Amino acid sequence: MIDSELLFYLIVFSETGSLLKSSELLHLSQPSLSRAMQKLEAELDLTLFDRSANKITLNENGKEILSYAKDIMMMMDHLKEKAKTLKEKSQSLNIGLTAPGPIYQFPTLFVPILTNKKISVMIEEEAELVKKLINNIYDLIFINRSLKIEGLVCEKIMREHLYVSVPTTHFLAKYHHSISFNDIDGQTFLLSSDIGQWNEVLDKHMKRSRFLKQDDLDELREIAEYSTIPNFVTNVTMSKNAPKNRINIPIADDDAYLDFYVLCKKERAAILDLLKQD
Amino acid sequence: MIDSELLFYLIVFSETGSLLKSSELLHLSQPSLSRAMQKLEAELDLTLFDRSANKITLNENGKEILSYAKDIMMMMDHLKEKAKTLKEKSQSLNIGLTAPGPIYQFPTLFVPILTNKKISVMIEEEAELVKKLINNIYDLIFINRSLKIEGLVCEKIMREHLYVSVPTTHFLAKYHHSISFNDIDGQTFLLSSDIGQWNEVLDKHMKRSRFLKQDDLDELREIAEYSTIPNFVTNVTMSKNAPKNRINIPIADDDAYLDFYVLCKKERAAILDLLKQD
DNA sequence: ATGCCTTACGTTATACGTAATTATT
DNA sequence: AATAATTACGTATAACGTAAGGCAT
Numbered sequence: 001m002i003d004s005e006l007l008f009y010l011i012v013f014s015e016t017g018s019l020l021k022s023s024e025l026l027h028l029s030q031p032s033l034s035r036a037m038q039k040l041e042a043e044l045d046l047t048l049f050d051r052s053a054n055k056i057t058l059n060e061n062g063k064e065i066l067s068y069a070k071d072i073m074m075m076m077d078h079l080k081e082k083a084k085t086l087k088e089k090s091q092s093l094n095i096g097l098t099a100p101g102p103i104y105q106f107p108t109l110f111v112p113i114l115t116n117k118k119i120s121v122m123i124e125e126e127a128e129l130v131k132k133l134i135n136n137i138y139d140l141i142f143i144n145r146s147l148k149i150e151g152l153v154c155e156k157i158m159r160e161h162l163y164v165s166v167p168t169t170h171f172l173a174k175y176h177h178s179i180s181f182n183d184i185d186g187q188t189f190l191l192s193s194d195i196g197q198w199n200e201v202l203d204k205h206m207k208r209s210r211f212l213k214q215d216d217l218d219e220l221r222e223i224a225e226y227s228t229i230p231n232f233v234t235n236v237t238m239s240k241n242a243p244k245n246r247i248n249i250p251i252a253d254d255d256a257y258l259d260f261y262v263l264c265k266k267e268r269a270a271i272l273d274l275l276k277q278d
Numbered sequence: 279m280i281d282s283e284l285l286f287y288l289i290v291f292s293e294t295g296s297l298l299k300s301s302e303l304l305h306l307s308q309p310s311l312s313r314a315m316q317k318l319e320a321e322l323d324l325t326l327f328d329r330s331a332n333k334i335t336l337n338e339n340g341k342e343i344l345s346y347a348k349d350i351m352m353m354m355d356h357l358k359e360k361a362k363t364l365k366e367k368s369q370s371l372n373i374g375l376t377a378p379g380p381i382y383q384f385p386t387l388f389v390p391i392l393t394n395k396k397i398s399v400m401i402e403e404e405a406e407l408v409k410k411l412i413n414n415i416y417d418l419i420f421i422n423r424s425l426k427i428e429g430l431v432c433e434k435i436m437r438e439h440l441y442v443s444v445p446t447t448h449f450l451a452k453y454h455h456s457i458s459f460n461d462i463d464g465q466t467f468l469l470s471s472d473i474g475q476w477n478e479v480l481d482k483h484m485k486r487s488r489f490l491k492q493d494d495l496d497e498l499r500e501i502a503e504y505s506t507i508p509n510f511v512t513n514v515t516m517s518k519n520a521p522k523n524r525i526n527i528p529i530a531d532d533d534a535y536l537d538f539y540v541l542c543k544k545e546r547a548a549i550l551d552l553l554k555q556d
Numbered sequence: 557a558t559g560c561c562t563t564a565c566g567t568t569a570t571a572c573g574t575a576a577t578t579a580t581t
Numbered sequence: 582a583a584t585a586a587t588t589a590c591g592t593a594t595a596a597c598g599t600a601a602g603g604c605a606t
Contacts, residue, residue, distance in 0.1 A: 001282055001283045001286050001354065002282065002354055002357065002358065003281070003282065003283075004279055004280065004281065004282040005279045005281070008279050018560075018561095019560075019561065020559090020560060020561085028597085028598095029597070029598050029599080030560080030561075030562095031561085031562075031563080031597085031598075031599085031600095032596075032597055032598075034561065034562060034563095035562090035563095035596080035597090036596090038562090044357075044358070044361040045361065045362075045365060046361045046364055046365045046368070047368065051561075051562090052560095052561085052604080052605065053560080053561065053562085053603065053604030053605050053606095054558095054559060054560035054561055054603090054604065054605055054606075055560070055561080055605080055606095056560085056561065060364075060545075061361075061364045061368060064360060064364060065357065065360065065361060065364070068353065068356060068357040068360055069357070071353055072350060072353045072354065072357065075346065075349055075350045075353055076279065076280055076350065078346060079280065079322075079343065079346040079347070079350065080280065080322070082342060082343065082346055083322040083323065083324045083339075083343060084323075086324055086338075086339045086342060086343070087323060087324045090324070090325070090339065267338075296585075296586095297585075297586070298584090298585060298586085306572085306573095307572070307573050307574080308585080308586080308587095309572085309573075309574085309575095309586090309587075309588085310571070310572055310573075312586070312587060312588095313571080313572090313587090313588095314571090316587090329586075329587085330579080330580065330585095330586080331578060331579030331580045331581095331584095331585075331586060331587085332578090332579065332580050332581075332583095332584055332585035332586050333580080333581095333584095333585070333586075334585085334586065557606105558605105558606085559604105559605090559606080560603105560604095560605095560606105561602105561603085561604090561605105562601105562602080562603080562604100563600105563601080563602070563603095564599105564600085564601075564602090565598105565599090565600085565601095566597105566598095566599090566600105567596105567597085567598085567599100568595105568596090568597075568598100569594105569595090569596080569597085570593105570594085570595075570596085571592105571593090571594080571595090572591105572592085572593075572594085573590105573591095573592090573593100574589105574590090574591090574592105575588105575589085575590085575591105576587105576588080576589075576590095577586105577587080577588070577589090578585105578586080578587075578588090579584100579585095579586085579587100580583100580584085580585090580586095581582100581583085581584080581585105
């Protein structure tokens with residue numbers, strides 16, 4: 001096998017025209033480079049240089065071989081580039097969701113420092129998620145039904161249950177054990193912008209309501225605490241230190257429940273272990 | 279720089295699926311190969327294998343990198359092939375002539391063992407010779423006039439003079455000091471098949487003559503010795519130990535002289551030194 | 557005399573094989 | 582137990598830098 005290092009040296013030499021200058025660029029002693037070029041000639045069993053006592057130049061053979069060396073070096077660069085890309089990819093975890101629930105259920109999975117991976121999270125519809133999982137754009141997706149597809153593993157991993165959060169002074173607070181969409185429809189609610197699949201639920205059962213959309217979750221929480229506007233929480237988003245002036249009332253309808261199934265490629269099923277940390 | 283040897287090992291591994299088998303094919307101990315693959319991973323800063331205690335397989339990264347490695351290895355093979363071709367070329371000397379005279383004038387040049395080169399010799403017309411010299415098909419050509427072309431060197435190197443060789447008993451032998459084409463035209467002559475430019479001379483001045491063409495020069499010489507048929511020789515083809523029963527009569531016409539000029543590419547002018555050996 | 561390449565030589569680092577170790581089937 | 586990988590360790594080879602030598606400008 002021809003040593004690719006020597007081909008690289010040849011290219012550098014062709015650009016400086018002298019062993020001395022090349023050796024400086026290559027952080028190598030000049031005798032070493034001289035021997036390296038002799039070795040290349042020996043390996044190829046071909047004279048590549050015209051030599052005089054204090055001058056060395058590429059001969060016709062050398063020029064021909066040089067162009068091949070450049071091609072190979074270009075391929076080497078492509079390989080290195082690919083290796084870099086693959087490393088980035090293997091260090092990142094792309095997760096797709098139909099709704100944000102799993103982020104609260106599996107907090108360590110979604111914290112880059114803990115999983116030692118760069119995380120990207122995207123909320124999309126099921127069909128899109130599945131397509132992109134198969135195309136390796138996602139490593140892991142969460143959807144709301146069981147889906148058996150060749151080459152994919154699918155496991156049920158959680159159920160999310162919707163609650164309405166109202167001030168203790170609110171007229172709805174009397175339903176504190178249970179409530180239905182019908183009971184609360186027609187009011188105005190604070191609502192996070194990114195609730196994915198829950199949008200469909202609300203569109204279906206809360207046609208007469210008004211929603212004040214809020215992008216920032218911290219701001220939403222703050223507004224909720226200092227206003228009397230009802231908002232929504234779920235079993236996984238409820239914090240232990242919830243505001244004392246509010247109560248969370250479970251919604252009894254079947255559509256107030258969302259099951260979550262996690263899917264990934266069979267050969268990467270090991271990723272699912274990450275879920276078991278939580 | 280990535281060591282191309284390691285890429286080759288990777289390819290062999292991909293074909294056997296085991297380090298042990300690969301190491302045998304590569305005439306290498308198995309621990310060495312194990313370390314080599316670890317080194318490749320380190321150089322690329324990328325995991326290429328899934329390892330268990332007694333099994334190692336390519337992972338997704340490894341498969342991707344493998345295809346790049348194969349491309350590079352193919353380029354390496356092309357380079358080696360090219361080197362081989364160039365070596366063949368640098369060991370051969372292609373000479374073109376308008377007439378065979380220089381072969382006799384520069385005998386060592388045309389003996390492969392002495393010049394340490396494979397020799398090919400071809401007789402063609404000037405225009406063809408020059409074209410092929412420029413296109414590197416010939417390394418050296420001999421033509422009959424001075425020709426100044428950019429990038430070529432041209433030197434006058436010999437003059438060939440035509441003689442007619444007749445038995446001492448022949449009626450033409452009385453002209454032993456000098457003779458003209460006109461004096462000898464109308465006879466029958468022995469003639470070599472490959473006389474190149476001399477054909478034109480004879481076509482012009484010997485329209486009424488008959489020529490007995492002979493491919494093999496040794497046979498021609500033998501026939502000449504044991505017959506009374508006149509033939510042609512020149513100052514360079516005349517042998518010292520010429521047959522005693524014949525005399526060589528110089529032809530006086532201007533067209534009985536052919537000047538020879540040698541041409542080669544300027545950058546290869548060193549080849550001309552070969553002529554000086556003779 | 558100077559500059560640049562090659563050869564010589566002693567040293568260091570690298571790559572190898574053998575042997576020991578580990579873990580899976 | 583057998584197989585096939587990795588790790589440990591001592592050795593031999595190969596690559597390096599310094600120093601010396603040679604030849605053309």
